[in-house]
Each structure stands twice: as structure tokens, then as C-alpha cells.
Amino acid sequence: MKIHFSNQGNLRNFRNFVNSVDFSEPEKLEISTHDKWIAxxxxxxxxxxxxxxxxxxxNACILGKVPKTGLYLDRMGLYSLTNTSSPFAYDKxxxxxxxxxxxxxxxxxxxxxxx
Structure with a gap:
């Protein structure tokens, strides 16, 4: 499966997000992000x-270089559910x-x- 977090991830675009989820390869999950910023x-x-x-x-990973706004993914705990280490260093x-x-x-x- 593949999920992409874009820079238009607000609630009014939820249908676009759900429709963009690729459910092929159901045994693994790859999460990608917009290269400059994400919402x-x-x-x-x-x-x-x-x-x-x-x-x-x-079997779950976050791919590529995540922009600084991706810190939100770490604060929410998504990195702890994947085999990808968080690239962010900050005081929680x-x-x-x-x-x-x-x-x-x-x-x-x-x-x-x-x-």
C-alpha cells in the first residue's frame, strides 16, 4: 500500500486523500510526503x-526526505508505528x-x- 501526504491535507480534500491511497501490495505500507511542505x-x-x-x-516505512513540517508526523506518533527512525530532533x-x-x-x- 502507498499513502502520500501532500500540501493540501485539509478536511475538505479528505476524499482526494482517500482516493489516492494505493491498496496494491497489502502486505506493506510506504508513506511518502510532498518534498517542500506538508499539511x-x-x-x-x-x-x-x-x-x-x-x-x-x-513492513511500514516513511520514504525519502521529509520536510520540516513533517515534524507533525513525529509529534503525533506515526514514526513509532513504522520501521523508519524520525529525522527530527527537538524537545518534546x-x-x-x-x-x-x-x-x-x-x-x-x-x-x-x-x-
Missing amino acids: VHPANIVIAAALALKVGRK KESSGRFVPLTIIKTANEQSHFC
């Missing part, structure tokens, strides 16, 4: 994360109040943290 809606990241979980970490701050990073919920107790 990614959280829904797009969730789809990428779900597919990365489906194929497994060793507490995310509460700003965003909720990708979180895998397996039990009802884990779900209650978000209610």
Missing part, C-alpha cells in the same frame, strides 16, 4: 496509522491542551482517559 489532517494520520498497524511495524513538550497523539486503545479503561 496533514489528523484523520489522514489515523488512516496511515491503522494501515501501519495492519501490516506491522517492520507536554501535549495536553494542544493535541492528542496517536493512541492505541485496547480496553474500556484505556478509552475512559479520553472521555
